[in-house]
Amino acid sequence: MDYAHRLMRDKSNPFRLAAVALTLVFVVAACDSSTSTETTAVVGDTTSTTATAPPTGVSDEPPTVIASADLDQQVVDQLTAQIVELINATEEVRGLRFLTKPTVTILTPEELADRVRADLEEEIDSDELAVDTRLLQLLGKLAPGADLEEMLIDLYSEQVAGFYDLDTGEMVIGGDAADLTPLNSSVVVHELVHALTDQHFLFNDDYQAMWDEERYDEAAAFLSLMEGDATYFQLVYIQELPLAEQMSLATEALEQMNATSVINSVPAWIREDLAFPYDTGQLFVESLVSSGGIAAVDAAYSARPPSTESVMHPMRFASGEGIVEFAPLAIELDGYETHELSTYGEWGFRLLLGDGNTAALAAQAANGWGGDSYQVLFDNDDVVFVVTYKGDTEDDAFELADALITMVTETLEMGDGVGDTGGITFSTEDGRYAYLDRIGDGFVFAISTDAEAGAAAVAQARIP
Numbered sequence: 001m002d003y004a005h006r007l008m009r010d011k012s013n014p015f016r017l018a019a020v021a022l023t024l025v026f027v028v029a030a031c032d033s034s035t036s037t038e039t040t041a042v043v044g045d046t047t048s049t050t051a052t053a054p055p056t057g058v059s060d061e062p063p064t065v066i067a068s069a070d071l072d073q074q075v076v077d078q079l080t081a082q083i084v085e086l087i088n089a090t091e092e093v094r095g096l097r098f099l100t101k102p103t104v105t106i107l108t109p110e111e112l113a114d115r116v117r118a119d120l121e122e123e124i125d126s127d128e129l130a131v132d133t134r135l136l137q138l139l140g141k142l143a144p145g146a147d148l149e150e151m152l153i154d155l156y157s158e159q160v161a162g163f164y165d166l167d168t169g170e171m172v173i174g175g176d177a178a179d180l181t182p183l184n185s186s187v188v189v190h191e192l193v194h195a196l197t198d199q200h201f202l203f204n205d206d207y208q209a210m211w212d213e214e215r216y217d218e219a220a221a222f223l224s225l226m227e228g229d230a231t232y233f234q235l236v237y238i239q240e241l242p243l244a245e246q247m248s249l250a251t252e253a254l255e256q257m258n259a260t261s262v263i264n265s266v267p268a269w270i271r272e273d274l275a276f277p278y279d280t281g282q283l284f285v286e287s288l289v290s291s292g293g294i295a296a297v298d299a300a301y302s303a304r305p306p307s308t309e310s311v312m313h314p315m316r317f318a319s320g321e322g323i324v325e326f327a328p329l330a331i332e333l334d335g336y337e338t339h340e341l342s343t344y345g346e347w348g349f350r351l352l353l354g355d356g357n358t359a360a361l362a363a364q365a366a367n368g369w370g371g372d373s374y375q376v377l378f379d380n381d382d383v384v385f386v387v388t389y390k391g392d393t394e395d396d397a398f399e400l401a402d403a404l405i406t407m408v409t410e411t412l413e414m415g416d417g418v419g420d421t422g423g424i425t426f427s428t429e430d431g432r433y434a435y436l437d438r439i440g441d442g443f444v445f446a447i448s449t450d451a452e453a454g455a456a457a458v459a460q461a462r463i464p
Contacts, residue, residue, distance in 0.1 A: 063087065063101040070108050071176060078178040079106055086185060090192040093236045095294045102164075102195045105172045112174030117157045124149060131339045134383045135376055138432070138449055139352065140411050141269055151266055155274075158262045164191040166204045171195060182241065182249035183256070189237045193230040201301040217345030220277070221305040228281025228311075229297055232289065235282070269351050276347060280311055287314035308347035309369050324371030324390045326464040331375050331386060331457050339376040344387055345369065353403050365403035368396025370441070371464075377457065382450040386457050390442045390464045401438045404445055408434045427451050439463045 062084060067076040083104055091097050107115065129149050136142040161184055162173040171191055180188065198204060203222070210219035238246060263271060284305070288296040310317035328341060344352075346369040353362035374387035391397035408414045408426055414434055417424040423437025423444070433454035434447040442463045448454030 061101050064103040065106065066103065067106045068108050068111055070111070071106060075176065075178045076106060079173070079175065079180065080104070082180050082185070083173075083188065086180075086188050087192060089237060090189050090196065090233075093189070093233045093240070094193050094196055096196045096200055098196060099199045100169075102192070103168070103170045105170055107172065107174050108176050109174045112162065112172065113157050115172065116163070117153060120153050120156055124153070128339070131376070131378045131383060134378070134449070135339075135385055138383060138385070138447060140407070141267060141352075151262075151270075154262045155266055155270070158260060161187055162191065164194045164198075166194075166198060166207070169195065169198065181252055182245045183252040186234050186238050186249060190230040190234040193233050194226065197226065197229060197301065201298070203301055214340060214342040216340075217307050217343040217348065218304075220345065220347060221308050221311050224277040224281035224284060224308070224311040225300055225305060226281075227277035228283070228285040231278050231282040232285040232297075269354055272354070273351060276308075280347075284311045284314050284317075287318075291318065307343070307369075308345040312346055313367075324464075326371060326373065326388070326390065328373040329375040329386060329388060329461060331377060331384075331460045333377055333379075333384065333453055333456055336377040336379045336384065336453065339378050339383075341373075341375045344372050344374045349400060353407060361403065365399045368392045368399070370396070373464075377453075379453075382448065382453055384446070384448040384450070384453050384457050386444070386446040386461050388442070388444050388461055388464050392441070394441045397438055397441045397443055401436055401443045401445070404436060408436075408447070437463060 063080070065076065065080050065083075067073075087098065087101065126149060133142060133146070133148045136148065137144060137146070142148060161175070162171065164171050171188075173188065175184070203226075207219065207222055207226075210216075210222060238249060241249070285297055285300075288300055292299070305311050305317050307323055310321070323343075331338075346366045349369065350362050350366040353365055368391045370390045370392045372387055372389040374385065377384045377386075389397065389400065391400065405417070405424065409416055412432075412434075414426040414428050414432060417426040417434075419425075423435055426432075426434040431450055432448070433451035434445075435454065435458045436443060436445045444458065444461045444463050446454050446458045446461065448457065
């Protein structure tokens with residue numbers, strides 16, 4: 001899915017979202033971590049030794065600071081001094097030195113919110129998002145009349161603390177107080193890790209190409225590496241703080257989460273999608289550190305996870321398990337245009353199934369993903385979604401196909417369907433159409449707001 005991530009594909013996600021996604025982890029870290037300030041930290045069940053930063057770089061150079069004219073100079077000076085300390089701390093925990101100190105822009109909270117909203121409004125293509133909305137409503141992920149565009153803009157704009165811009169190498173921070181709180185300090189470290197890895201591994205062009213070429217599952221996997229890296233070492237930094245600061249940080253995170261309104265009002269799948277690169281990515285990076293130290297994390301920027309499956313199952317990434325290759329869909333319908341042609345991935349199926357099945361059943365059904373190709377087509381009134389899928393085993397394909405049928409019959413209330421030797425067809429009085437046919441370890445699934453278009457699409461799809 002990744003609708004929310006696509007809106008910020010030129011930037012890492014705002015601080016606010018990282019703080020929300022990590023709130024419960026912060027509490028665990030505050031309660032369970034050592035009060036020692038040495039370079040050993042416990043993250044989850046893994047003990048990792050922080051690498052000592054190499055004796056090269058530009059640590060003695062101050063960052064370039066651009067400040068709002070509305071901020072008091074004393075506030076700017078104090079924030080700058082704290083940022084310098086956090087730059088040094090980030091170099092120590094991540095084991096890299098800055099090649100060039102990042103430019104830091106300090107804005108008032110109001111200016112920052114305005115900038116984020118303006119960036120999002122510029123980034124959004126309203127016509128494309130309208131097709132996304134129609135598809136999500138068809139799939140039961142959005143209520144009729146929901147305004148996805150305004151929902152996502154409000155979500156990203158709510159209580160943003162700042163972000164790192166991959167295109168410009170600029171850190172943008174909002175604040176009018178002279179002292180960063182422990183929570184905001186930790187999130188600055190998170191974003192500084194992005195800046196460090198960006199300078200050393202030069203991945204931005206490749207990452208942008210993933211989005212531009214609609215390699216969405218691959219892009220989500222790589223985003224999870226980036227955010228997992230920043231989150232893991234953010235937690236290392238937190239666990240090296242004095243216990244009182246850790247407790248203060250956890251309290252602040254909980255207070256901020258309880259004070260939010262938008263993130264608590266959006267559909268659960270959006271929250272899960274936004275949290276995925278932080279939470280699952282952190283566990284992925286933790287696995288890398290456990291098996292090969294920080295060097296294994298560095299190496300993953302070259303030998304990148306090819307899919308969200310690799311991130312969700314680190315042992316499969318370690319074993320070199322790849323994606324089953326087969327021809328992408330190439331459906332053509334009179335009067336229709338292709339909106340997307342990409343790979344849905346294990347995480348996409350898990351999100352899709354989340355409402356019609358329990359979380360455990362959705363996870364079990366999505367597990368065993370081998371590869372897929374999906375295509376979304378649209379005209380002025382209707383939308384068609386088709387996916388061809390291949391599982392690791394026949395049982396994997398059966399479980400996912402069965403879960404999709406449950407979604408269609410129970411969540412989408414499209415009836416029991418009519419079965420014959422060519423699969424199962426579902427149709428409703430309001431014109432909706434769905435179809436599923438499985439052979440062995442592969443299947444075709446289609447759903448449409450128009451039965452004629454859906455059937456025409458199915459006639460062109462082949463089980464891989």
